[in-house]
Amino acid sequence: MGVNPTLCRKGQSPNADKIFLVSPSRDQSYLIPKLREGFNFYFAIMQKDNLFKTLAPTAVLVVIFAIVAVSVSTEFNPSKSTNSIPTLSPTAIVNTDNLTSVTVRIVDINGAEKVYPLAVKQGQTVYEVLNQLKASASGFSFTSKQYSFGAMIMQFNNSNYDTTKYFWELRINDKASTVGVSDYNVQKNDSIKFILTKIN
Numbered sequence: 001m002g003v004n005p006t007l008c009r010k011g012q013s014p015n016a017d018k019i020f021l022v023s024p025s026r027d028q029s030y031l032i033p034k035l036r037e038g039f040n041f042y043f044a045i046m047q048k049d050n051l052f053k054t055l056a057p058t059a060v061l062v063v064i065f066a067i068v069a070v071s072v073s074t075e076f077n078p079s080k081s082t083n084s085i086p087t088l089s090p091t092a093i094v095n096t097d098n099l100t101s102v103t104v105r106i107v108d109i110n111g112a113e114k115v116y117p118l119a120v121k122q123g124q125t126v127y128e129v130l131n132q133l134k135a136s137a138s139g140f141s142f143t144s145k146q147y148s149f150g151a152m153i154m155q156f157n158n159s160n161y162d163t164t165k166y167f168w169e170l171r172i173n174d175k176a177s178t179v180g181v182s183d184y185n186v187q188k189n190d191s192i193k194f195i196l197t198k199i200n
Contacts, residue, residue: 126181150182
């Protein structure tokens with residue numbers, strides 16, 4: 001908290017007849033040196049002869065307020081201030097234009113379905129979407145293996161099944177996908193479904 005500088009008559013207690021000049025905030029701390037200079041000048045004049053003792057108070061107060069006014073004007077002049085308010089550049093603003101909503105559905109061997117809606121960047125691969133979901137959705141997990149043609153899903157949510165008899169079929173908008181999870185790029189409002197399917 002800033003301290004209010006005061007002007008006291010000679011011989012009086014600093015707490016008597018206070019004249020409050022300014023109540024500096026943290027941003028006004030630069031005024032204190034200016035005020036101190038003005039007060040030193042004032043008390044130096046008060047030690048002079050009676051003529052100065054008569055005229056000094058009014059003249060010095062005018063000088064002090066002039067110093068303060070000039071300091072304030074200089075400090076807050078928009079063209080000179082070094083503490084200008086920062087502006088956001090266009091690159092600092094999050095662009096949500098290419099975000100889209102998709103739904104990931106996991107259907108186990110018994111037909112039980114778990115649904116995971118999320119927002120993703122349009123154009124991401126299904127594999128990237130699954131990794132995003134794994135990082136953000138509680139209870140969701142998957143494992144995969146990498147092959148020359150891309151990733152193959154092995155498990156969802158710690159499921160236990162015979163991989164020689166079953167596989168996870170990828171369906172996009174209820175149609176069998178002709179490409180794998182590493183190659184399909186999601187579009188707006190896609191429904192991505194994995195169904196545990198028996199190998200014929």
